[in-house]
Amino acid sequence: MGEGRMTVSPIGSGRPKIDPELAGFGTVVKRFREAADIKQGELAELANVARSYISHVECGRTKCRRDFAERLDATLNAEGQIVEAWDDLLEKIKHVRYPTHFVAFPKAEGSADQLRVYETHLVYGLFQTEAYARVLLVDDDAVATRMRRQGLLSRKPRPLISVVLEESILYRQVGSKEVMRDQLEYLVELSLREGIFLQVAMTAHYRGARASFTIATQADRSEIAYVVKATGGEVTRDPSELTRMSAVMHLLNTKALNTEDSRAYIRKVVEERWS
Structure with a gap:
């Protein structure tokens, strides 16, 4: 045609x-x-x-x-x-202000039907409250961009999302105690939504888990990943790297607290540390 x-x-x-x-x-x-x-x-x-x-x-x-x-x-x-x-x-x-090293990834994230995420230092960007994001980002435009990315959480159907957060993230203060309390309570809320699986990995050595990454799987099962590096990060489609990250994610899903126990642990941290 x-x-x-x-x-x-x-x-x-x-x-x-x-x-x-x-x-x-x-x-x-x-x-x-x-x-x-x-x-x-x-x-x-x-x-x-x-x-x-x-x-x-x-x-x-x-x-x-x-x-x-x-x-x-x-x-x-x-x-x-x-x-x-x-x-x-x-x-x-x-026009949307992403870091140069990240600019190729948001489109893949937005069209994915599955997202698998491992975070070592900060709450996953799509799960951040606006107050938490404001502490981390440089200006209002960057915050607005992050909030727009979160629109896919309301999409129907939204992607299947599996996130593993290292335990230290729950204790690492970003902003005030109120910001942290609201952020962790929001994580609990998100974890109750259908199709969102949030797990906490207790402080330990997990073979191959060296840096934060996100794997976005498309409808045709092709994949693209964003990997955090010391200088910012990079986007990759390399099959061998994706295979290694998938193996690490499988290990983390196996070793981390299950979703129910993770919710209970987050609530415990809110009560003992941020209330």
Whole structure:
């Protein structure tokens, strides 16, 4: 149909590669299509394209033109939100203030259907209260950016999120005692939500667990990871590194307190240290 250019995977992969940035836009299209109770084939007829093209747009396998986004927006009565998402696909990364080493990761995070996280020093960014984040970040724009990232916690469906926090994070004071109390109470609240699994790793040696990392798994099971380094961090798709991180995450999930005991432990720290 000539509506866009297919994103092709490396030779030998056997199927088109899903681009996490495009998948973020596709998620918006799919949400409005399902809200309108329209199947992909029906939307394809209304938009005068092949059903497979709608599928590729929703999965992040191709980037449509802006005029096609406008047609989808009108067809699905999205009131400009699909067009806004398309514009965001091209422009947002230029305006949202992420550290240079982090800039490639938020799109993958936003389009992931599973996030696996290990944190050694601070509360996971998506789980931070605004007050906690304000102590860590340099200005209001950076705080606003972090709060926008947290929008995926309210997304339906949201990704499956598994987070392991080292015990020391619960005791490391960031801001006032009130900030810490509210932050830990928020962790308890989050841990009660369906699809969020929060565990506390007690102070110990865990083989291979040397630095914080986040693994974002996409709908096509491809993965990208953000790894904290001494100089800030880096984004990687290297299969061997992802395999090692997955093994470490499995070990941590096995050795850390289970989710129920982790909640009880967090409550205990709130009572004994931050009340």
